Amino acid sequence: MNNIGKTMIINGTTVPFTNEKNVLDVVRNAGIDLPTFCYYSELSTYGACRMCIVEDEKGRILSSCSEVPRDGMVINTHTPKLRKHRKTILKLLLASHCRECTTCAKSQNCKLQDLANRFGIKQIKFDKSEKAWKDEYEIDDSSPSIVRDPNKCIHCGDCVRMCAEKQNVGAIDFALRGYEMMVTPAYEMPLAETECVNCGQCAAVCPTGAILIKDDTMKVWDAIEDSNKRVVVQVAPAVRVAFGEEFDMPEGANVMPLMVAAMRKVGFDEIYDTSFSADLTVIEETAEFVEKLSKPEELPLFTSCCPAWIKYVENKRPELMPHISSCKSPQQMFGSVFKEYAKDNATDDREVVVVSVMPCTAKKAEAIRPQFTHDGVKEVDYVITTQELANMIYEAGINFDELVPEAHDMPFGLYSGAGLIFGVTGGVTEAVIRKVLEDKSHNSFDSIKYLGVRGLEGTKEFELPLGDKILKIAVVSGLKNADNLIKRIQSGEVHFDFVEVMACPNGCINGAGQPYSSVFEKKERADGLYSADRQTKIKHADANPMVGTAYEDIIKDKAHQLLHVHY
């Protein structure tokens, strides 16, 4: 179809458009803000909330999200009639919505609250009759990662589509009808009993406080305040390039040094980096991969860093389990190695508590898996998300932007650029490639990025010449993409030697624990990690001097126990 030269008139201005899939996109590309509840460009169109309405020249009202743009269209986006309708919709939603904003964890990130403010809605005239007031639903906090409060649901269905379309899980869906309609797992089961993989992507798109991430900050505060505890914290790679957004800093800015300063003020005793244990992961996973290369029947090797992916395999693709790398994730490697180290390096007799700051909600579930508790001691004690750490900093009254940058503690604050890029889709693969390449020169590493390993596409496939072999590699993010790839592998259509899977689209930078953001593609955050990698002198795992020391002095002959796991 030739779309060149098409235009429409929006609010009296001629606006050209090409292949936008709906009028809403054309309007937004023209710099006009239209409110929506039920629209994400990456998900299918639902057209239920009616906030995106526009008026055509005949006075007809269309929902712009489900209207195909046509050449010569004339539309208005903010006529008095439309404004009135939008207000009515908001009032109706608010009529049956809990209005206890002050105690809602979503306050200030809630679209409903935001739009009610923007539209100046001060009073809800609709009768708050017994029937209209939804507070009859129990809050479901069965999951270690997610809290569901159906009382705050506005039925936009964003979570349902996210879970089914992007993650191929479908743990929640609409049930019942009419006034009783709700979003719920089958039979209103607790979420923990469903096939939910704890990815949190439903919470990331929820416009209100109906799906939230479990808050574990109290446990961390308690540990910090307990003088009998030595509280060390590890920070995952992806956190640093998103954290600043919570404090109005640009997306993608690497604020790790400021975070270190803030965390010291909050009271953490030692501040380390998960990028260090990511380096260990690279070494172990590469060794496993190289070994499997001589046993082609055991290929492909799938990565194991992402706990939501592991859970997905357990639920839906158990036959793949033998193909999953036996490496623990960097979070767990950090915990187990640090606790081993602390046995011989006790600063005093305080109990060691390992806290992780993660972009991820599934890490909360990973840390409490029985495989990661030994003699009653967890490898990682508490997991908080990027957002939760930001809340702790607010709560501690620290002015983040006035801090002076500080450096990590040593020795586990030392990491390579390869460990850093774990946070973006393709990063684990690139780190492994750096490890397997003979030529460790700058040029050799620089040329890796032209293979096709970088970029935010959900599925990337490429070849890597290695010695006399050509390795076939795939990198996927989003579990639906993973499942599609698995189908192709199982049907014999394609073969791969190595497959990296991250459950969240774009990888960990887009984890559900990261600051809320309306943009789906996290390009700035990805660039932030790659630029942090460019600024490190240590480019590959072996070059991290701390890695060698860790193997010699801590891990010794216990690599199997400390760094590997069988699910």
Added chain:
Amino acid sequence: MEKEVIVIENATEKYAALDAFIEDHLEMAGNLIIILQEAQSIFGFLPREVTAHIAKKTGQTQAKIYGVATFYTQFRLTPIGKNLIMLCQGTACHVNGSQLIEEAVCEELEIKDGETTADGLFTLNNVACLGCCSLAPVMMIQNADGEETYGNLTKEKVVEILRGIREADTSAAS
């Protein structure tokens, strides 16, 4: 919802029958509703285990199946009693006092619309027009013997009918 502990009798045969039906309709677009109808006619209602089974066989999620099953009033998620009372609440019956009849039934059986008595003998379902408005208010009772329609109901009459069925059941059992 409480997790029901229900033992399915002759489960193997029932599942085999369901599987054969699913097999025949797997390729059909929009097959979920007829599969659920068949499952309900085999099992009498839609137990959790059965929808989980259908989910596996069809590749649909159980949450989606639950959504469909709770959207249409024809589907039941709990077992029904031996006698299914379909009490008409259509316009004619409404005008002729079906509300009072419902009250009488509820009082007599100690259940509400959609519920089943503790002894498993009766289930009450309010329905829209049964199509015999000249007999309003009307109810229909469905059981193993077939269907029986009762018209021109009064509070007294309906209580008498229900007690009659209960007595017949106890004497049949002894």
